[in-house]
Amino acid sequence: MRALLIPLVLAGLCQAARAGDISSAYTDLDWKKDCVTYAQSGQGDGDWADLACSGYRGYPVLIAYDDSRESLFYGFSPSDMTSVWESFSSFNSAGPKVEWRIETNGDAAVPFAAIHRRSVNDPENADKKTEVLIVAKVGQIEARDGCTVGLVLATGNPDANDQARKLADEKARTFACGKDRHTVIGNVPAFGRVDN
DSSP states (O other), X not given: OHHHHHHHHHHHHHHHHHHOEEEXXXXXXXXXXXXXXXXXXXXXXXXEEEEEXXXXXXXXXXXXXXXXXXXXXXXXXXXXXXXXXXXXXXXXXXXXXXXXXXXXXXXXXXXXXXXXXXXXXXXXXXXXXXXXXXXXXXXXXXXXXXXXXXXXXXXXXXXXXXXXXXXXXXXXGGOOTTTSOOEEESSOOOEEEEEO
Protein backbone atom coordinates (compact mmCIF):
# COMPACT_ATOMS: atom_id res chain seq x y z
CA MET A 1 0.00 0.00 0.00
CA ARG A 2 2.80 2.40 0.96
CA ALA A 3 4.65 1.68 -2.30
CA LEU A 4 1.46 2.59 -4.18
CA LEU A 5 1.06 5.94 -2.39
CA ILE A 6 4.55 7.25 -3.22
CA PRO A 7 3.98 7.39 -7.01
CA LEU A 8 0.59 9.06 -6.42
CA VAL A 9 2.12 11.72 -4.15
CA LEU A 10 4.97 12.36 -6.60
CA ALA A 11 2.49 12.65 -9.48
CA GLY A 12 0.51 15.19 -7.46
CA LEU A 13 3.62 17.26 -6.72
CA CYS A 14 4.65 17.27 -10.38
CA GLN A 15 1.14 18.36 -11.38
CA ALA A 16 1.25 21.27 -8.88
CA ALA A 17 4.67 22.37 -10.15
CA ARG A 18 3.44 22.39 -13.76
CA ALA A 19 0.35 24.42 -12.90
CA GLY A 20 2.40 27.26 -11.38
CA ASP A 21 2.02 28.96 -8.05
CA ILE A 22 -0.25 32.00 -7.89
CA SER A 23 0.39 34.83 -5.46
CA SER A 24 -0.16 38.58 -5.10
CA ALA A 25 2.22 41.52 -5.23
CA TYR A 26 1.24 45.12 -4.52
CA THR A 27 2.45 48.38 -6.05
CA ASP A 28 1.65 52.01 -5.33
CA LEU A 29 0.06 54.33 -7.86
CA ASP A 30 0.46 58.02 -7.13
CA TRP A 31 0.24 59.99 -10.36
CA LYS A 32 2.28 62.82 -8.85
CA LYS A 33 5.22 60.53 -7.90
CA ASP A 34 4.92 57.39 -10.02
CA CYS A 35 3.80 58.72 -13.42
CA VAL A 36 5.09 60.70 -16.38
CA THR A 37 2.67 62.74 -18.52
CA TYR A 38 3.52 62.09 -22.17
CA ALA A 39 0.55 63.87 -23.81
CA GLN A 40 -1.99 66.40 -22.60
CA SER A 41 -4.51 68.96 -23.75
CA GLY A 42 -3.44 72.42 -24.75
CA GLN A 43 -5.23 75.60 -23.77
CA GLY A 44 -8.84 75.48 -24.99
CA ASP A 45 -8.50 71.80 -25.96
CA GLY A 46 -10.52 70.26 -23.10
CA ASP A 47 -9.15 68.48 -20.04
CA TRP A 48 -7.29 65.29 -20.94
CA ALA A 49 -3.90 63.68 -20.37
CA ASP A 50 -2.07 60.41 -21.02
CA LEU A 51 0.29 59.12 -18.33
CA ALA A 52 2.75 56.23 -18.05
CA CYS A 53 3.26 54.99 -14.49
CA SER A 54 5.54 52.50 -12.82
CA GLY A 55 3.91 49.15 -12.14
CA TYR A 56 5.21 45.68 -11.34
CA ARG A 57 8.80 44.83 -12.41
CA GLY A 58 8.72 46.68 -15.73
CA TYR A 59 5.02 46.15 -16.41
CA PRO A 60 3.66 49.72 -16.60
CA VAL A 61 0.26 51.17 -15.75
CA LEU A 62 -1.04 53.53 -18.43
CA ILE A 63 -3.69 56.09 -17.59
CA ALA A 64 -5.83 57.94 -20.12
CA TYR A 65 -7.61 60.78 -18.31
CA ASP A 66 -10.48 62.74 -19.89
CA ASP A 67 -13.01 65.01 -18.17
CA SER A 68 -12.67 63.48 -14.66
CA ARG A 69 -12.84 59.91 -15.99
CA GLU A 70 -9.98 57.41 -16.23
CA SER A 71 -9.26 54.48 -18.50
CA LEU A 72 -6.38 52.31 -17.28
CA PHE A 73 -4.24 49.71 -19.01
CA TYR A 74 -1.93 47.32 -17.15
CA GLY A 75 1.17 45.95 -18.86
CA PHE A 76 2.43 46.32 -22.41
CA SER A 77 -0.08 48.09 -24.63
CA PRO A 78 -0.75 47.91 -28.36
CA SER A 79 1.11 50.55 -30.37
CA ASP A 80 -2.02 52.72 -30.52
CA MET A 81 -3.02 53.09 -26.87
CA THR A 82 -5.83 55.49 -27.80
CA SER A 83 -7.67 52.79 -29.76
CA VAL A 84 -9.59 51.54 -26.68
CA TRP A 85 -11.32 53.41 -23.86
CA GLU A 86 -12.71 51.45 -20.87
CA SER A 87 -14.25 53.40 -18.03
CA PHE A 88 -17.33 54.24 -16.02
CA SER A 89 -19.78 56.75 -17.48
CA SER A 90 -19.70 58.72 -14.20
CA PHE A 91 -16.70 60.64 -12.88
CA ASN A 92 -14.21 58.19 -11.37
CA SER A 93 -10.68 57.86 -10.05
CA ALA A 94 -8.23 55.02 -9.46
CA GLY A 95 -7.09 54.00 -5.99
CA PRO A 96 -3.51 54.28 -4.73
CA LYS A 97 -2.72 50.53 -4.66
CA VAL A 98 -2.65 47.89 -7.43
CA GLU A 99 -2.77 44.17 -6.66
CA TRP A 100 -1.00 42.07 -9.29
CA ARG A 101 -1.82 38.36 -9.57
CA ILE A 102 1.45 36.59 -10.35
CA GLU A 103 1.99 33.09 -11.72
CA THR A 104 5.40 31.64 -10.85
CA ASN A 105 6.91 28.76 -12.82
CA GLY A 106 10.48 28.05 -11.77
CA ASP A 107 12.39 31.35 -11.99
CA ALA A 108 9.70 33.12 -14.06
CA ALA A 109 7.14 35.26 -12.23
CA VAL A 110 4.61 36.74 -14.67
CA PRO A 111 1.75 39.08 -13.73
CA PHE A 112 -1.37 37.94 -15.58
CA ALA A 113 -4.03 40.08 -13.88
CA ALA A 114 -4.34 43.36 -12.00
CA ILE A 115 -6.97 44.19 -9.39
CA HIS A 116 -7.49 47.89 -8.83
CA ARG A 117 -10.03 49.78 -6.71
CA ARG A 118 -11.93 52.59 -8.41
CA SER A 119 -14.06 55.25 -6.75
CA VAL A 120 -17.10 56.19 -8.86
CA ASN A 121 -19.18 59.33 -8.24
CA ASP A 122 -22.96 59.16 -8.05
CA PRO A 123 -24.15 61.53 -10.83
CA GLU A 124 -27.07 62.69 -8.65
CA ASN A 125 -25.13 63.13 -5.38
CA ALA A 126 -21.54 64.41 -5.55
CA ASP A 127 -20.88 63.32 -1.95
CA LYS A 128 -21.83 59.69 -2.61
CA LYS A 129 -19.25 57.32 -4.11
CA THR A 130 -19.33 53.64 -5.02
CA GLU A 131 -16.17 51.53 -4.68
CA VAL A 132 -15.59 48.95 -7.40
CA LEU A 133 -12.71 46.50 -7.94
CA ILE A 134 -11.64 46.30 -11.58
CA VAL A 135 -10.12 42.98 -12.61
CA ALA A 136 -7.95 43.41 -15.72
CA LYS A 137 -5.94 41.13 -17.97
CA VAL A 138 -2.31 42.29 -18.05
CA GLY A 139 -0.84 42.95 -21.51
CA GLN A 140 2.20 40.74 -22.10
CA ILE A 141 5.15 41.94 -24.16
CA GLU A 142 4.49 39.46 -26.98
CA ALA A 143 0.67 39.67 -27.16
CA ARG A 144 0.05 43.27 -25.97
CA ASP A 145 -3.61 42.66 -25.28
CA GLY A 146 -5.10 43.69 -21.98
CA CYS A 147 -8.57 44.72 -20.94
CA THR A 148 -11.17 44.59 -18.20
CA VAL A 149 -12.15 41.03 -17.34
CA GLY A 150 -14.64 41.89 -14.62
CA LEU A 151 -16.01 44.33 -12.07
CA VAL A 152 -16.76 43.53 -8.43
CA LEU A 153 -18.84 45.82 -6.23
CA ALA A 154 -16.69 46.60 -3.17
CA THR A 155 -19.02 48.96 -1.28
CA GLY A 156 -20.78 46.92 1.40
CA ASN A 157 -19.23 43.67 0.12
CA PRO A 158 -16.83 42.06 2.62
CA ASP A 159 -16.02 39.29 0.08
CA ALA A 160 -15.03 41.68 -2.74
CA ASN A 161 -11.26 41.00 -2.60
CA ASP A 162 -11.72 37.22 -2.61
CA GLN A 163 -14.26 37.44 -5.44
CA ALA A 164 -11.89 39.62 -7.50
CA ARG A 165 -8.96 37.22 -6.98
CA LYS A 166 -11.09 34.22 -7.95
CA LEU A 167 -12.28 36.02 -11.08
CA ALA A 168 -8.70 37.00 -11.98
CA ASP A 169 -7.32 33.50 -11.44
CA GLU A 170 -10.09 31.74 -13.36
CA LYS A 171 -10.64 34.08 -16.32
CA ALA A 172 -7.84 36.59 -16.97
CA ARG A 173 -5.32 34.31 -18.73
CA THR A 174 -7.79 33.01 -21.33
CA PHE A 175 -9.98 36.12 -21.69
CA ALA A 176 -10.31 37.33 -25.31
CA CYS A 177 -10.27 41.14 -25.22
CA GLY A 178 -12.83 42.74 -27.50
CA LYS A 179 -14.72 39.42 -27.84
CA ASP A 180 -15.54 38.04 -24.38
CA ARG A 181 -17.94 39.95 -22.13
CA HIS A 182 -16.63 41.03 -18.77
CA THR A 183 -18.17 39.55 -15.61
CA VAL A 184 -20.07 41.81 -13.21
CA ILE A 185 -20.52 40.90 -9.54
CA GLY A 186 -22.96 43.18 -7.72
CA ASN A 187 -24.79 46.32 -8.78
CA VAL A 188 -21.91 48.35 -10.20
CA PRO A 189 -22.25 51.74 -11.95
CA ALA A 190 -22.44 51.82 -15.76
CA PHE A 191 -19.14 50.77 -17.35
CA GLY A 192 -18.28 50.41 -21.01
CA ARG A 193 -15.66 49.86 -23.68
CA VAL A 194 -15.26 52.02 -26.77
CA ASP A 195 -13.05 50.85 -29.64
CA ASN A 196 -11.95 53.88 -31.67
